[in-house]
Amino acid sequence: EAGVTQSPTHLIKTRGQQATLRCSPISGHTSVYWYQQALGLGLQFLLWYDEGEERNRGNFPPRFSGRQFPNYSSELNVNALELEDSALYLCASSPRGVEQFFGPGTRLTVL
Amino acid sequence: AQSVTQLDSQVPVFEEAPVELRCNYSSSVSVYLFWYVQYPNQGLQLLLKYLSGSTLVKGINGFEAEFNKSQTSFHLRKPSVHISDTAEYFCAVSDGSARQLTFGSGTQLTVLP
Numbered sequence: 578e579a580g581v582t583q584s585p586t587h588l589i590k591t592r593g594q595q596a597t598l599r600c601s602p603i604s605g606h607t608s609v610y611w612y613q614q615a616l617g618l619g620l621q622f623l624l625w626y627d628e629g630e631e632r633n634r635g636n637f638p639p640r641f642s643g644r645q646f647p648n649y650s651s652e653l654n655v656n657a658l659e660l661e662d663s664a665l666y667l668c669a670s671s672p673r674g675v676e677q678f679f680g681p682g683t684r685l686t687v688l
Numbered sequence: 689a690q691s692v693t694q695l696d697s698q699v700p701v702f703e704e705a706p707v708e709l710r711c712n713y714s715s716s717v718s719v720y721l722f723w724y725v726q727y728p729n730q731g732l733q734l735l736l737k738y739l740s741g742s743t744l745v746k747g748i749n750g751f752e753a754e755f756n757k758s759q760t761s762f763h764l765r766k767p768s769v770h771i772s773d774t775a776e777y778f779c780a781v782s783d784g785s786a787r788q789l790t791f792g793s794g795t796q797l798t799v800l801p
């Protein structure tokens with residue numbers, strides 16, 4: 578069974594640009610979660626999507642947004658990039674339960 | 689609101705020695721508890737989970753953890769570590785309704801030859 582996949586593996590942007598990160602969940606999983614792992618800040622919850630709708634949001638500004646598609650894959654968009662957005666962005670998927678399975682992450686570098 | 693405290697940021701231990709990584713949590717409701725491992729430049733892999741039932745939970749790679757409700761702890765243990773266990777370990781909690789995980793700050797386990 579294929580795990581959670583994320584693309585791209587690495588992404589380099591300059592300040593002020595927009596970044597789009599993609600996530601494909603495990604087949605049969607309807608929930609997708611996004612987390613940010615920034616140096617010195619640990620793992621922080623960003624967004625939770627289930628059945629195409631945003632269910633919960635962490636303490637991040639509105640320039641962090643996303644969506645979930647009918648096939649349950651998801652996009653995370655970060656607008657007006659700032660230097661402190663540089664981080665590893667992890668996506669996780671879950672069936673209708675609490676256990677989450679993580680992808681390998683996208684490393685975003687903002688110059 | 690929930691929080692997780694991992695008391696040790698770094699734990700060095702010699703190969704084949706036992707290890708315990710400590711985790712304490714705070715929550716006003718019943719929780720689900722998890723330990724994840726992260727190898728360099730990789731995502732998180734689930735080691736074990738406590739959802740309900742027996743308080744002693746066995747996971748992959750010989751790890752186990754014990755849920756102690758009165759002490760609000762969920763410490764991770766392994767009786768004999770290997771070099772390959774060198775990684776960062778994260779304790780996490782979920783209250784089930786909000787679903788997202790709240791993570792501790794992580795413990796870097798370094799196994800020395």
